[in-house]
Amino acid sequence: MMPRRLLPIVILLAALIPTAPDAAAQTPERLNPTTDVPPRPATIAGCPTENLAFHTCALQKAKAFTPPRTPGGRPNLQGYWRSRMTQAWSVEGVPVNDPLANDVFQAWEPSAPEVVDPADRKIPYQPWAAAIGRRGVNFKEYIDPRTTCATGGVPRLALQDASQILQPPTDDHVLWLHDDHHQFRVIAMGQRPPVGRNVQTWNGLSTGRWDGNTLVIESANFNGYTWMDDAGDFYTDNARITERLTLIDPNTIHYQATIEDPTVYTRPWTVAWALIRDTEPGFELIEESCREGERSLDRIREQGAKDYFGAPWRFR
Amino acid sequence: MQHGTGRLAAFAVAMIGAAPPATAQAPPPPPELTPPIRVESLAGCPGENLAFHTCALQKATTFTPPRTPSGRPDFQGYWRSRMTQAFSVEGVADDDPLTKDLIMPWFPSPAEIVDPADRRIPYQPWAAAIGRRGVNFDEYIDPRTTCSTAGVPRLALQDASQILQPPTEDHILWLHDDHHQFRVIAMGQPPPVGRNVQTWNGLARGRWEGNTLVIETANFNGYTWLDDAGNFYTDSARVTERLTMIDPDTIHYRATIEDPTAYTRPWTVAWALIREKEPGFELIEESCREGERSLDRIREQGTKDYFGAPWRFR
Numbered sequence: 033m034m035p036r037r038l039l040p041i042v043i044l045l046a047a048l049i050p051t052a053p054d055a056a057a058q059t060p061e062r063l064n065p066t067t068d069v070p071p072r073p074a075t076i077a078g079c080p081t082e083n084l085a086f087h088t089c090a091l092q093k094a095k096a097f098t099p100p101r102t103p104g105g106r107p108n109l110q111g112y113w114r115s116r117m118t119q120a121w122s123v124e125g126v127p128v129n130d131p132l133a134n135d136v137f138q139a140w141e142p143s144a145p146e147v148v149d150p151a152d153r154k155i156p157y158q159p160w161a162a163a164i165g166r167r168g169v170n171f172k173e174y175i176d177p178r179t180t181c182a183t184g185g186v187p188r189l190a191l192q193d194a195s196q197i198l199q200p201p202t203d204d205h206v207l208w209l210h211d212d213h214h215q216f217r218v219i220a221m222g223q224r225p226p227v228g229r230n231v232q233t234w235n236g237l238s239t240g241r242w243d244g245n246t247l248v249i250e251s252a253n254f255n256g257y258t259w260m261d262d263a264g265d266f267y268t269d270n271a272r273i274t275e276r277l278t279l280i281d282p283n284t285i286h287y288q289a290t291i292e293d294p295t296v297y298t299r300p301w302t303v304a305w306a307l308i309r310d311t312e313p314g315f316e317l318i319e320e321s322c323r324e325g326e327r328s329l330d331r332i333r334e335q336g337a338k339d340y341f342g343a344p345w346r347f348r
Numbered sequence: 349m350q351h352g353t354g355r356l357a358a359f360a361v362a363m364i365g366a367a368p369p370a371t372a373q374a375p376p377p378p379p380e381l382t383p384p385i386r387v388e389s390l391a392g393c394p395g396e397n398l399a400f401h402t403c404a405l406q407k408a409t410t411f412t413p414p415r416t417p418s419g420r421p422d423f424q425g426y427w428r429s430r431m432t433q434a435f436s437v438e439g440v441a442d443d444d445p446l447t448k449d450l451i452m453p454w455f456p457s458p459a460e461i462v463d464p465a466d467r468r469i470p471y472q473p474w475a476a477a478i479g480r481r482g483v484n485f486d487e488y489i490d491p492r493t494t495c496s497t498a499g500v501p502r503l504a505l506q507d508a509s510q511i512l513q514p515p516t517e518d519h520i521l522w523l524h525d526d527h528h529q530f531r532v533i534a535m536g537q538p539p540p541v542g543r544n545v546q547t548w549n550g551l552a553r554g555r556w557e558g559n560t561l562v563i564e565t566a567n568f569n570g571y572t573w574l575d576d577a578g579n580f581y582t583d584s585a586r587v588t589e590r591l592t593m594i595d596p597d598t599i600h601y602r603a604t605i606e607d608p609t610a611y612t613r614p615w616t617v618a619w620a621l622i623r624e625k626e627p628g629f630e631l632i633e634e635s636c637r638e639g640e641r642s643l644d645r646i647r648e649q650g651t652k653d654y655f656g657a658p659w660r661f662r
Contacts, residue, residue: 200512207512209521
């Protein structure tokens, strides 16, 4: 069992990783993980910024907004995007009186749940799975896979740092590139041959379609080796995730992800947040550093924390 | 004997390359160590690297490439390298002992180096002892085996890739199957970046020179190798790549590598990138970290992680 005091080291590590060198910056900045929190504006696209209130408002806004179009006539989601109203600690949120919010080593930031359904804003875990996720076995005994430089997975990739959406004119795929661990996702548009369950990937295999002005991405074929947040919340290789991206004004995407996994949950559940256009001139995605200069992972392993690879659910 | 671990690392790389195809219904077949596809001719040019390079330089003077809507040469699509192998940019001789290796035979193949004339990396003496199956090969794990990026130009050599030219024209993207890496090539004149910024794939700046896309890359961390033989550059390297279409489905690819720290002069590799035309083809996530079973044993036998130690701490 990993000593309790070790956990903040893992968390700090995850917080440090996003601090990639800025191409234009000559001096280091943003090095304090406790103050490096994304600014939360008062309103986004005229909607409140609490996740559920935003989600409810955005569903209405989407009906009235006519998005810009690509030359091929599709809603144009291309450009650079950054998540807002999100935090990496827990999709179930962090209450103000959470003991970890007062951790002297690595304080978690109090924040609203990203879960917008069900109404209690909690992941509808089956009992055995609740003991593994939600700061359970995963959090206590395993290393966050993202800390080992593995991908953030889906939907965590859409939550951290900047990303870029591309819609090549061939119209047969959409690309989603991420600063976070320099990952990219290929979203095949339309029908493609079915893929067997034996094909398992970190980010899943994604197919996309247009539902009115909404880009719907359905992903399956996950290996279940990723976490959804620092709290160790998880799904298995049986998961299916449906993401919906809808522009609600020229610079705001309403992002929703519904996660189904009959192995782990009692029902599907949904997270939602906003993706805001990054309009900084000359902005480009830059390679994030992870493996190089990593100094504490060996010590974390020496103290008993294990690599994840889905062991708690795979070998239960 | 340390030498054996180098071969083991090479074997692990060969296993890694066998990503499952997206359309497979049956369990993935065991990895097959097939030789790289050799070709007699490409776009009417010979298949040996130097002969191809010489011929392609001529072909490029007469071919008019397709254009993007904004009038740039259109490189977009999926590409695969040909005339390349991952073992050594200096080539593998027919009588090389490693071609008879029982665990992981290297395939005889011509050098990818087209300049200098002796087809060898112009190492300074101290650096030749580290690269070219020297200290790196004997004592360190190929960084690609640990799931790090293959780096530049090795990424352009392994598996399929995709080039995208977004209509904003301020950048070009080069996405790679290999370890699921992507490179952002900023077009035009972005602000200068200090030497203190060091990255695995370098920071790439592109420009058009006639019909050729020229990519100049620096700000490397020097943690990557050029091939399985441990050939290397340091964090002072600058790589200039040139991509020129010589027919609708063939790119003449060149990379000139300068590094005053390690070499006596710049040197150049060249090969062809051939358009991948399989219907429904898409880049798929390559497996690497999962299922990796030999790395711990390799480390137990004394082979070390690289991170540039042989040149950085000499």
